[in-house]
């Protein structure tokens with residue numbers, strides 16, 4: 628099989644974990660490769676992914692080799708594979724637009740973004756020259772304009788798109804049509820974790836439904852200490868994130884809860900937590916005879932490797948679609964790996980759909 632050439636937009640913690648993973652799995656035997664949903668996706672292995680372009684705006688990353696930039700501040704995720712080599716691809720300067728919230732300036736440099744003074748690159752031309760086939764969007768939450776800018780660059784450069792952030796692209800008709808017209812696949816929006824707050828909350832909500840328990844009220848409070856959580860202190864940047872996370876849970880219920888009975892969101896920034904995310908979840912319901920019960924759960928995960936576990940399958944499914952000449956939304960892998968896909972499916976159904984897609988038994 629050939630290589631899968633990807634462009635990374637935003638070289639933060641998620642990009643770091645993904646790139647570390649590509650090298651980590653390089654010398655693994657499939658038998659003892661821990662942490663993957665699929666070793667082989669239509670013939671593609673995790674190490675078949677190659678980063679050919681990288682875009683950021685931070686002075687500690689721009690003009691550095693991407694193999695080095697993934698470990699630069701303010702990135703703080705765990706280094707599970709420190710020997711990522713320099714690969715001869717320098718991070719280019721992107722377009723800032725609304726990528727950085729004004730409140731980010733109030734924090735120490737080690738914790739926040741610092742804009743580079745380098746000249747903005749011509750993104751379309753860089754994408755085209757690099758031979759990138761698929762771009763992954765890893766911009767901060769609330770980067771509405773910046774995301775649309777990169778989406779348009781990808782359309783112009785004929786690059787497929789995986790939207791890992793909660794800006795609605797794959798779930799918006801207007802953009803989906805554009806990708807369809809160009810016969811380019813698109814996956815999105817807002818990547819899930821392998822075992823994170825969303826999938827756990829969805830699974831438990833499904834359990835309540837399956838066991839005939841009426842869910843009356845629930846909350847999901849999340850804390851973390853990475854730039855993602857720092858960025859999300861600005862309430863005005865959170866609108867889509869809250870919709871994405873809340874709909875992911877509401878969609879498994881027979882009847883959605885009234886808004887006052889469901890509260891889901893990033894809740895606070897705790898610097899020393901770094902990339903460790905802690906989720907506090909409470910569900911209150913009624914069982915047989917209208918008798919009350921409640922459930923409390925605390926989940927602690929390293930945020931970014933957890934998302935890379937989903938991204939690594941999304942990339943390979945996207946490549947399969949390119950190989951098969953399929954454009955437009957890939958509904959199965961979007962439902963399985965994204966919080967806000969164009970169409971929600973129960974996770975077990977989405978899993979079967981992905982298997983069928985990988986085996987070439989379904990179109991999208």
Ligand SMILES: NC(=O)c1ccc[n+]([C@@H]2O[C@H](COP(=O)([O-])OP(=O)(O)OC[C@H]3O[C@@H](n4cnc5c(N)ncnc54)[C@H](O)[C@@H]3O)[C@@H](O)[C@H]2O)c1
Pocket residue numbers: 636637638639640641642682683684685702721722723724725726727740764765766767768770773791792793817818819820853854855930931933934
């Ligand atoms: N960590 C997870 O598990 C997870 C899960 C779901 C979704 N996400 C989403 O994925 C996105 C990335 O997460 P992360 O943890 O890597 O974030 P991060 O804060 O570590 O990285 C964001 C990167 O984008 C860069 N950037 C900012 N504006 C830019 C612009 N205009 N052009 C190019 N680069 C720009 C920043 O310099 C930084 O390197 C976030 O939106 C996050 O909510 C993350």
